[in-house]
Amino acid sequence: MTRAAVSTADPSAKQGLRARVVLRRGTLDLSVDIDARAGEVVGLLGPNAAGKTTFLRALAGLTPIMAGHVVLDGAVLEDPAVGVRTAPEERSVGLMFQDYRLFPHLTVLDNVAFGLRARGVKRSPARQSAMEWLAKVGMADAAGVRPRALSGGQAQRVALARALVLRPRLLLLDEPLAAIDGSARADLRRDLHRHLSWFDGTCLLVTHDPLEAVTLADRLVVLEDGHVTQSGSAEEIGAHPRTRYVADLVGVNLFRGRSAGTTIMLPGGETIVAADERYHHGEVFAAIHPRVVSLFREAPEGSPRNVWPGAVEVLDAIGDRVRVQVHGPMPLLVEVTPAAVASLALDEGGEVWAAVKAAEVVVYPA
Amino acid sequence: MTAAGLAPVDLAAPDHAARRPAAGRAAGRRAALPASGRRARHRAPAGLVPLAALAVAFLALPLVAVAVRTPWGALAEELAAPGVLAALRLSLVCSLGALALSFFLGLPLAWVLARVPFRGRRIVRALVILPMVLPPVVGGVALLLAYGRQGIVGHLLEQALGITLPFTTAGVIVAEAFVGMPFFVVTVEAGLRAMDGRYEEAAASLGAGRWTTFRRVTLPLLAPSLGAGAALCWARALGEFGATITFAGNLPGSTQTMPLAVYLALQTDTTTAVALSAVMLAISLTVLVVLRDRWFRLP
Numbered sequence: 001m002t003r004a005a006v007s008t009a010d011p012s013a014k015q016g017l018r019a020r021v022v023l024r025r026g027t028l029d030l031s032v033d034i035d036a037r038a039g040e041v042v043g044l045l046g047p048n049a050a051g052k053t054t055f056l057r058a059l060a061g062l063t064p065i066m067a068g069h070v071v072l073d074g075a076v077l078e079d080p081a082v083g084v085r086t087a088p089e090e091r092s093v094g095l096m097f098q099d100y101r102l103f104p105h106l107t108v109l110d111n112v113a114f115g116l117r118a119r120g121v122k123r124s125p126a127r128q129s130a131m132e133w134l135a136k137v138g139m140a141d142a143a144g145v146r147p148r149a150l151s152g153g154q155a156q157r158v159a160l161a162r163a164l165v166l167r168p169r170l171l172l173l174d175e176p177l178a179a180i181d182g183s184a185r186a187d188l189r190r191d192l193h194r195h196l197s198w199f200d201g202t203c204l205l206v207t208h209d210p211l212e213a214v215t216l217a218d219r220l221v222v223l224e225d226g227h228v229t230q231s232g233s234a235e236e237i238g239a240h241p242r243t244r245y246v247a248d249l250v251g252v253n254l255f256r257g258r259s260a261g262t263t264i265m266l267p268g269g270e271t272i273v274a275a276d277e278r279y280h281h282g283e284v285f286a287a288i289h290p291r292v293v294s295l296f297r298e299a300p301e302g303s304p305r306n307v308w309p310g311a312v313e314v315l316d317a318i319g320d321r322v323r324v325q326v327h328g329p330m331p332l333l334v335e336v337t338p339a340a341v342a343s344l345a346l347d348e349g350g351e352v353w354a355a356v357k358a359a360e361v362v363v364y365p366a
Numbered sequence: 367m368t369a370a371g372l373a374p375v376d377l378a379a380p381d382h383a384a385r386r387p388a389a390g391r392a393a394g395r396r397a398a399l400p401a402s403g404r405r406a407r408h409r410a411p412a413g414l415v416p417l418a419a420l421a422v423a424f425l426a427l428p429l430v431a432v433a434v435r436t437p438w439g440a441l442a443e444e445l446a447a448p449g450v451l452a453a454l455r456l457s458l459v460c461s462l463g464a465l466a467l468s469f470f471l472g473l474p475l476a477w478v479l480a481r482v483p484f485r486g487r488r489i490v491r492a493l494v495i496l497p498m499v500l501p502p503v504v505g506g507v508a509l510l511l512a513y514g515r516q517g518i519v520g521h522l523l524e525q526a527l528g529i530t531l532p533f534t535t536a537g538v539i540v541a542e543a544f545v546g547m548p549f550f551v552v553t554v555e556a557g558l559r560a561m562d563g564r565y566e567e568a569a570a571s572l573g574a575g576r577w578t579t580f581r582r583v584t585l586p587l588l589a590p591s592l593g594a595g596a597a598l599c600w601a602r603a604l605g606e607f608g609a610t611i612t613f614a615g616n617l618p619g620s621t622q623t624m625p626l627a628v629y630l631a632l633q634t635d636t637t638t639a640v641a642l643s644a645v646m647l648a649i650s651l652t653v654l655v656v657l658r659d660r661w662f663r664l665p
Contacts, residue, residue, distance in 0.1 A: 060571050061570075062567055062570065062571065087570070087575075088567075088570040088571055089569075089570045089571075089572075089573045089574055089575050090573075093571070094571070094572075095571040097564075097567075097568060099564075101564055101565055101567070101568035103565055103568070103569075103583060103587075104565075104587070105586040105587055105589075114569070114572055114574070114582070115572035115573050115574070117582075118569070118572060118573045118574035118575070118578050118582075119573045162572065163572075166572065166573060
């Protein structure tokens with residue numbers, strides 16, 4: 001598509017966001033491509049300082065981009081190459097900040113009405129719309145109070161109403177539940193999910209909580225060190241993690257090495273034997289789920305093709321399972337039953353053998 | 367030299383306004399010590415406490431002396447004297463005029479200093495602060511050289527616009543603004559820096575343009591700083607002596623403000639001088655009380 005076609009608002013132009021953001025800020029080198037349809041909720045997942053917030057700020061126009069483009073519903077909002085840059089206040093983009101930033105000198109009602117007033121809506125209709133949205137998020141009773149008097153969860157609801165009342169075409173949520181503690185979190189997540197299901201624009205949601213990402217987003221994009229390292233559905237990402245961060249997030253053991261036949265050579269000299277022969281040469285990932293690892297006190301004989309010695313480092317109870325961190329040439333996270341811990345007499349520092357059947361190793365190209 | 371000859375130096379010294387907040391701070395800290403229980407944890411080295419007490423006495427005694435010697439019974443009568451009311455009115459008009467000028471020019475300056483990075487910003491800030499440390503008489507001389515009838519700008523003002531500043535009421539306002547505006551700018555700039563633009567960004571993301579953001583977010587959030595800066599600026603303008611007498615003279619009715627009237631009265635009638643001083647002291651105390659939350663909430 002040419003730029004001319006984009007700017008003439010071609011009715012067949014894809015509704016949604018087309019963004020390529022390149023910018024440098026301090027030590028962060030951000031270069032991110034994201035396309036998202038209208039009505040889609042994209043979860044942006046990544047470790048701290050990966051550039052998630054900076055990316056949202058760039059889409060909102062608060063941080064200028066050095067190269068690339070931001071196109072929303074077919075209209076170019078920013079493109080340094082052709083000198084286009086729409087001011088933040090002229091973009092149909094709603095940004096909910098991680099710290100919400102409700103105006104402390106305005107009541108809850110006037111906070112929500114602020115955007116409408118700024119866009120020239122008269123006081124009384126603006127307040128009426130604001131009141132409707134406060135009712136939708138369940139905060140109508142607090143209309144007259146100042147933000148200072150609100151709890152974190154209440155402030156979050158008000159901030160959401162304040163962003164949604166303007167009916168933005170792009171909604172950016174920066175860790176919407178990060179400031180909320182445990183008990184209220186589940187309720188807020190459920191409500192947020194309900195509001196997002198009504199929302200017909202494009203939504204980008206930053207989080208570092210995998211549960212939040214999986215429950216709220218239709219699709220995930222993993223951002224690490226300023227770059228997209230993986231994207232896809234939660235299932236795809238969970239099944240085939242491509243970085244240490246994602247592997248830790250979904251709790252699987254991830255190794256990268258060179259495949260030769262069914263043997264994968266790791267950089268440290270260790271080998272993993274897999275049954276899958278589809279990827280018999282080249283760089284591959286090998287993922288080993290903690291539940292498929294068996295532990296033994298003595299070196300096992302017979303069927304398993306992968307047997308590694310190690311020492312138990314940490315024991316952790318997770319639900320009805322026990323998580324065992326095995327330290328050694330092949331560091332492994334293992335999940336066993338409490339009964340197994342008892343029968344093996346596992347204790348921290350004790351020596352064990354970890355065994356994995358070749359058929360249980362998941363291999364995919366790097 | 368007689369006692370009356372020495373006294374004016376103490377009473378009418380133009381730096382009395384600067385001394386007042388220091389006295390207030392010392393008193394506030396002393397009151398806070400036992401209440402917060404710090405005394406037990408930070409044992410003062412021997413000799414420090416008596417010296418601190420001496421400092422408080424040194425700062426507070428002159429003020430007590432004014433209160434003690436004020437002719438309370440005859441106060442109304444003293445203040446009703448013809449020249450006194452004129453001086454009081456002129457002081458109010460000029461100090462408020464100086465405040466208005468400081469607000470009008472100082473707010474944009476504070477905003478630029480706080481928000482717009484540019485080369486030489488530190489130099490500009492130093493220039494702005496300079497009148498705070500400059501002896502006011504020198505300020506008056508400088509004003510004459512700039513805006514006087516033969517001044518580098520003054521003669522143009524007079525030729526082109528027919529405006530004469532020195533030895534006029536407008537000149538008093540200029541002199542007071544010259545000395546008072548830095549207090550306003552410095553206070554408001556600090557307030558703007560403390561706001562760090564978070565709420566302005568939120569306003570922009572909600573569709574508010576720069577002017578709407580400034581009016582509906584920046585200014586309301588800045589109100590405490592604006593109030594404090596205005597009070598400091600106004601109090602300094604009200605007490606202005608050196609720059610005023612140098613640049614605007616001492617003409618009763620048009621340039622003779624309260625501090626000048628106090629000084630003049632002291633030459634002839636000590637009672638009147640003390641009565642006028644008591645009024646000024648009351649005004650200063652009022653400002654202090656209004657601003658107590660800001661100055662006494664020490665880190």
